[in-house]
Amino acid sequence: ADPSAWAAAIESDTRAFFLESVSNPLCTVADLPAIAAIAHEHNIPVVVDNTLATPLNVRPLELGADIVVHSATKGLAGHGSVLGGVVVDSGKFDFSDAARWPQIAAPRVRLNNTSLLERHGPAAYAMLVRSKFLHDLGPTLAPASAQGILAGIETLPVRAAHVQRSVTRLIDALAEYPGIAAIHHPALPEHPSHELARALAPKGTGCVLAIELAHPSLVSPVIDGLKLISLAANVGDTRTMVSHPATMTHCRLSAQQLADAGLNTSTLRLSVGLEDPADLLADITQSLDLAVAATQATAGTKEESFA
Numbered sequence: 001a002d003p004s005a006w007a008a009a010i011e012s013d014t015r016a017f018f019l020e021s022v023s024n025p026l027c028t029v030a031d032l033p034a035i036a037a038i039a040h041e042h043n044i045p046v047v048v049d050n051t052l053a054t055p056l057n058v059r060p061l062e063l064g065a066d067i068v069v070h071s072a073t074k075g076l077a078g079h080g081s082v083l084g085g086v087v088v089d090s091g092k093f094d095f096s097d098a099a100r101w102p103q104i105a106a107p108r109v110r111l112n113n114t115s116l117l118e119r120h121g122p123a124a125y126a127m128l129v130r131s132k133f134l135h136d137l138g139p140t141l142a143p144a145s146a147q148g149i150l151a152g153i154e155t156l157p158v159r160a161a162h163v164q165r166s167v168t169r170l171i172d173a174l175a176e177y178p179g180i181a182a183i184h185h186p187a188l189p190e191h192p193s194h195e196l197a198r199a200l201a202p203k204g205t206g207c208v209l210a211i212e213l214a215h216p217s218l219v220s221p222v223i224d225g226l227k228l229i230s231l232a233a234n235v236g237d238t239r240t241m242v243s244h245p246a247t248m249t250h251c252r253l254s255a256q257q258l259a260d261a262g263l264n265t266s267t268l269r270l271s272v273g274l275e276d277p278a279d280l281l282a283d284i285t286q287s288l289d290l291a292v293a294a295t296q297a298t299a300g301t302k303e304e305s306f307a
């Protein structure tokens with residue numbers, strides 16, 4: 001979030017900045033123009049994971065990124081049914097320093113003592129990805145998966161617009177709801193990325209929002225009580241999913257690292273899908289109501305109740 005922290009972290013062997021345009025799960029929006037300016041001052045390329053935002057909401061190449069990656073498994077394919085990824089190279093980064101970028105700028109015996117840069121110019125990095133990481137190492141996309149991703153991209157605008165309306169509806173209805181301590185989403189004025197999101201992602205930040213429950217003891221009953229929303233680590237599916245970062249995606253972080261990431265054991269991540277938002281709201285509130293009532297019934301004193 002803090003461009004000056006990026007500047008302070010640069011070392012002599014720093015070869016790339018790698019960041020999410022919209023982070024998971026708190027939806028922190030990166031100040032890409034500022035971070036890219038710092039990187040480019042030091043001849044460092046900026047690689048942006050734009051999975052959560054999707055290209056409809058954030059266009060990193062226009063904001064200073066050099067390379068963009070997507071998990072196409074998520075919003076691009078959109079139906080939780082294929083695995084794939086996308087690497088987009090702007091072709092603009094100057095990789096000509098052979099000491100820094102030998103794979104791209106140094107002559108190679110295999111290429112008759114020419115470099116990828118001499119042979120392919122601005123497409124040199126893309127050719128490295130194709131020849132080494134696809135051809136030689138072999139993680140080739142299955143044809144049916146490619147078809148699934150292309151079909152998904154065709155409906156992305158319609159899905160993204162529906163999801164954004166539902167996200168807004170859920171935030172409005174749940175922000176003050178009993179059993180919820182906080183909602184983390186840039187649409188809310190108290191979110192640290194509120195202003196930046198308006199400037200860099202005016203249409204929205206995608207399907208993810210984070211809900212911090214009032215107490216960790218609510219996590220299991222709330223998740224178990226959901227009838228429509230399923231427990232899964234995926235995002236960007238047609239179906240709405242809940243996950244518990246502290247024991248799932250972020251389970252390898254220490255308590256301090258979790259806290260540094262703005263998370264705690266009460267944080268839930270929601271990936272909003274295409275269901276009717278009224279049904280989603282009904283599911284979440286019935287589960288919360290039951291969980292809060294059960295916890296209050298077992299609480300010894302009124303002070304222990306947290307609704």
Ligand SMILES: *Cc1c(COP(=O)(O)O)cnc(C)c1O
Pocket residue numbers: 020024049051052071072073074083084085235
């Ligand atoms: C899921 C995800 C990935 C990894 O993608 P896979 O398709 O699961 O390999 C990378 N970045 C983000 C932000 C993701 O959500």
